[in-house]
Amino acid sequence: MNQDEEKRKAAHAAMRYVEPGMVVGVGTGSTVAHFIDALAERRHDIAGAVSSSQWSTQRLKERGIEVLDLNTTGDLPLYVDGADECDDQRCLIKGGGAALTREKIVAAAARQFVCVIDASKRVEVLGRFPLPVEVIPMARSLVARAIVKLGGQPVWRDGVVTDNGNWILDVHNLRISQPVELERELNQIAGVVCVGLFAARRADVVLIGDQVMG
Template identity: 75%
Template sequence: MSTSSTSADAGKRAAAAAALRFVEDDSIVGVGTGSTVRYFIEGLASRRGRIEGAVSSSEQSSALLRAAGIAVLDLNACGPIPLYVDGADECDPWKRLIKGGGAALTREKIVAEAARRFVCIIDPGKRVDVLGRFPLPVEVIPMARSLVARKLVQLGGQPVWRDGVVTDNGNWILDVHNLRITDPPGLESEINQLPGVVSVGLFARRP
């Protein structure tokens, strides 16, 4: 293992451990998706008897939670939850995010919206001055893939179909390259309004 990967791994573990202190006893915890969240789930397993359960943003995380002995709950039966913990692919100085590298962006956005507090756990390598170095994921209804891709080209991006990937919702992902996102809330709203878009991996409009 290289020194850089070891350092990144240590950063992820440290971020996950820091997030555990926000977990309240007898509460329901929203849990995101990704490599850093895996470490959070490992830590959460040590206190599984002190929480009611978890709401998961992906089938992948649901499997990890169940393997750790943590009950996975339906958000529809829970109502608002106190805490959602997730990672990000990029974070700018104003804490606006690109998420969706794991293709779970829509469910992540739903659980984040249902939570009173969203704690984002990232290692230092995810910090950027301007969003867009990481390709922006957009979840689309399959029949609208080409239509949405043409619209994204008009917005200045280069969309690439993540071929072979189907989201937990049965949809497809377009990864938009070559963007320099100077107005994340504006672009989030604009892409979300495109017919055929389920959700965009910009998390910028949440207060």
């Protein structure tokens, strides 16, 4: 089975968690694109969706799914999103698509977070994929210097501006054996908006293709 087929299977498997009348939190990325397409087939069965990015908002609207504001929906029953890496504890690296801050907000609002991935995203230890960190533009160099002291090699994702008007540092050369602690430490650096470690709020369920990760 190729990667795209695994992504499609995972996205369709996530539909098992969608119940009538739900407001569904929707992530960003290639696997989520398949989920949005599947969700569109049941658009009359749900109350709407909360989107984590401008990209997802556009795709949802194009498929006739009403996009709602998280400020008006309150807590969400379900959030479905992909990941760039996932370890055996369901901790994630996200942010390859630069939507990490809004993704983390929607995940925090959700009672259940279902992560959909293909097998290539599963790792024993996080860090092979560079860790995205969203930063206030004026703090880019300040944050980068602090990250170097922690042993990382930050690279500015030049030319990329997030939906929030901020910049991304991709941090290489990390072996993240304690993701909760590193997430907390990076969050304390002045100028950091969000860290692409989803460890304090990790996935509740991980689907690899149509199988639940054991």
